Amino acid sequence: xxxxxxxxxxxxxxxxxxxxxxxxxxxxxxxxxxxxxxxxxxxxxxxxxxxxxxxxxxxxxxxxxxxxxxxxxxxxxxxxxxxxxxxxxxxxxxxxxxxxxxxxxxxxxxxxxxxxxxxxxxxxxxxxxxxxxxxxxxxx
Numbered sequence: 001x002x003x004x005x006x007x008x009x010x011x012x013x014x015x016x017x018x019x020x021x022x023x024x025x026x027x028x029x030x031x032x033x034x035x036x037x038x039x040x041x042x043x044x045x046x047x048x049x050x051x052x053x054x055x056x057x058x059x060x061x062x063x064x065x066x067x068x069x070x071x072x073x074x075x076x077x078x079x080x081x082x083x084x085x086x087x088x089x090x091x092x093x094x095x096x097x098x099x100x101x102x103x104x105x106x107x108x109x110x111x112x113x114x115x116x117x118x119x120x121x122x123x124x125x126x127x128x129x130x131x132x133x134x135x136x137x138x139x140x
């Protein structure tokens with residue numbers, strides 16, 4: 001375990017970051033839309049060290065066609081230990097076009113949480129993954 005000497009937060013190693021990413025199904029994708037940052041809450045699945053999401057046509061896809069730079073974030077809280085954690089992935093997000101990768105994406109346990117049709121897949125390939133864990137002092 002590594003601890004940040006300035007904040008006292010535990011710095012999570014890569015394996016723990018991926019374990020947490022694989023254990024969750026809801027996160028936030030941050031992209032640049034029209035030159036401004038925007039964040040989209042969505043469900044996701046991890047497959048072969050990438051994040052896969054299902055989405056509809058719209059500003060998210062348009063922004064990714066222009067600029068693939070993206071961040072993906074999840075966080076959580078463990079009531080039993082009073083610990084909070086956060087994992088942030090920076091990488092390149094790309095629309096998945098027709099072909100073998102789309103066929104793989106179709107088989108992933110990735111479903112929409114609402115009734116809006118979402119026929120497009122996006123893959124976020126990481127450049128870096130980092131995380132931290134800390135005691136939620138203010139929760140007592």
